[in-house]
Amino acid sequence: MKRRQESRGEADKARVELVPEGLRVELPGGSDGKEGARVLLRACSTAMRERLELPLQVSRQPLLLARLLEEGAGALGDLLPASPPWRMAAEEDSAAAGAPLAAACSCGEAACGHLPEAMAIGEAAWATDAGLRLALVGWAPEALADAALACWAAAQPLPEPEAALRAYAGGPGAPQRSARGEGPHLAEWLADMAGQGHLHLPGPRFHDVAAGLQEEFRHGTPPGSASAAQPRLDREPGPEAAPWAALLPGVSGAAKGLELVAARVRERAAELAAGPPPRAAGSPNGKIRR
Template structure:
């Protein structure tokens, strides 16, 4: 039998929960063991539905990155996540071994603290999720009128020879909250606000910041326009609540 003094290293990867006993000097029992618990991943259709929903709801994606799984996704995941205990194995060789139980309990603690780990177990790790969502956003940007090669405007996932992909940069900024929170010196800057024509606002040139992204100015204009539209919709809903 095992007890709660067992220590082990936990690894959660698509389709599997792996656990390996810590080295003897860190483990009071010192007996080597390793356990492996399989879990069936999402079907392709289920994955596509989740990615489509997250791409359409950026605030829910941001909440997920911050450790709060949207209710609809939590319900889907919890109904889908069923460890295959019939195929779970432990190499300790002990009768009545309860390593599997201990590993599952620790995995559940990890899942509660980091919801993305549960998605990773079911075949949707963080990198795959973010790459798919940002690719979806990039493909929604309309083609540039002056584009001669017919490429879609805003291919944010275009790969350069050096440096991170634009999607990776945006994902990191979103996870750190930098896409919506002002910088440290924000309140020290004096600005003069004035009304701008809705369709004629000036757009800063970000080309130097994103040297490998085509048509940066058009991308920023499109993002600003979409954000303004959503802000107006939100304001209308707040000012005119449904009866």
């Protein structure tokens, strides 16, 4: 995974790139003759990553695990360390124990002037990007969620997991369970809906309704007024479509749907007003009683 960031001006910008070894900061050369350099700020070591115990901490908070899957690294909050790995390594003096240096510069000097500048740039990126912090401690959101689920499985192991799964699923010879017993298979229905694009076109929801209790009636006269009680004779019969279109601004077919429903109601009312159709002379109900 690589992530590149840039800081400062257009002419002399420092580049920050996430690489497998850690965070690489490319410092440009200065106008005063100062040479540019590449500084590698190392990520967490395996021992440091194990000491953080992020999978165990996430597994103890099921809601946090759900937020991690939905929101990503930003849901972890204070579980991520406040200091970057190169600072933690320097505080623990891991270099004295034979571990790789927390930061290394391409100039080859152990204590050059590039390191403080690169560390300041790296710490600014660390503070503003939760995904970068999680990656530098050795995790991706999906991998951390899998490790947390593995902690759950280890806490409550099954003696025969495969047999338990088959018993729960019913086995290959078990009859297929259906809520209605008929109709298309769920997978076929989902495939048809996806092919038609309906899975990506949700219907109106509560936030689509643009109405307020204190909002003035913007289409026509206010309800309850004297003029509102008088029917309008200069329009077609049926409900007005404008208020419905204003009520559901995100639903383009609201007014058209209302017109279709109103037209069908008028047709049905006309059929009922005309009475039942005349019966044929030879029908059983049309016999003349003597």
